[in-house]
Amino acid sequence: MELIEGLYTRRSVRQFTGQPVERELLLEIIKAGTWAPSGLNNQPWRFAIVQDAAVRANLAKLTKYHFVIEGAPACIAVFIDKSLMYHDTKDHQAMGACIQNMLLAAHALGLGAVWLGEILKNAEAVRALLGLPEQMELMAVVALGHPAGKSHTSTRKDLADVLLKEL
Numbered sequence: 329m330e331l332i333e334g335l336y337t338r339r340s341v342r343q344f345t346g347q348p349v350e351r352e353l354l355l356e357i358i359k360a361g362t363w364a365p366s367g368l369n370n371q372p373w374r375f376a377i378v379q380d381a382a383v384r385a386n387l388a389k390l391t392k393y394h395f396v397i398e399g400a401p402a403c404i405a406v407f408i409d410k411s412l413m414y415h416d417t418k419d420h421q422a423m424g425a426c427i428q429n430m431l432l433a434a435h436a437l438g439l440g441a442v443w444l445g446e447i448l449k450n451a452e453a454v455r456a457l458l459g460l461p462e463q464m465e466l467m468a469v470v471a472l473g474h475p476a477g478k479s480h481t482s483t484r485k486d487l488a489d490v491l492l493k494e495l
């Protein structure tokens with residue numbers, strides 16, 4: 329898939345078939361995340377793969393989008409390692425790039441994925457559930473699977489509405 333085509337055809341996918349996601353694909357998606365740019369190349373991202381049904385059920389309880397996690401055969405929780413940070417804004421920008429790379433990689437591999445942010449209201453509970461140290465701060469949960477049904481449509485503002493100036 330051409331990069332530009334993948335970028336425009338990626339959609340958030342919230343419904344999945346029950347088919348498990350091969351571990352190699354999950355690792356490929358994480359690897360794509362790690363190839364995002366980061367300030368000073370500090371690579372502050374860390375990841376936890378969750379496929380276990382019982383753990384997923386508990387994870388699902390921590391977001392109003394519980395149906396997405398319940399239906400997704402795999403989730404990747406994405407953390408920032410606070411001990412590696414050097415600049416709050418820049419490190420968070422790097423995390424966004426990382427997560428977007430993951431979504432695009434999932435799409436390129438024929439999988440569906442969605443970035444779940446609402447669960448951040450329970451970031452501490454997610455960290456505790458996964459048994460991770462305090463320096464790991466949750467940035468998102470990416471729910472993944474083989475897409476079920478047609479992909480949703482989405483819209484964007486016109487360029488004229490977002491382009492502030494052209495000098």
Ligand SMILES: Cc1cc2nc3c(=O)[nH]c(=O)nc-3n(C[C@H](O)[C@H](O)[C@H](O)COP(=O)(O)O)c2cc1C
Binds near residue numbers: 341393396445481
């Ligand atoms: C920071 C962030 C948080 C998001 N949180 C959620 C979420 O909690 N639940 C959800 O279903 N989608 C979530 N999304 C996905 C957006 O709803 C989606 O990207 C947007 O509606 C555009 O649709 P598209 O991705 O299909 O183009 C989130 C996206 C971002 C970037």
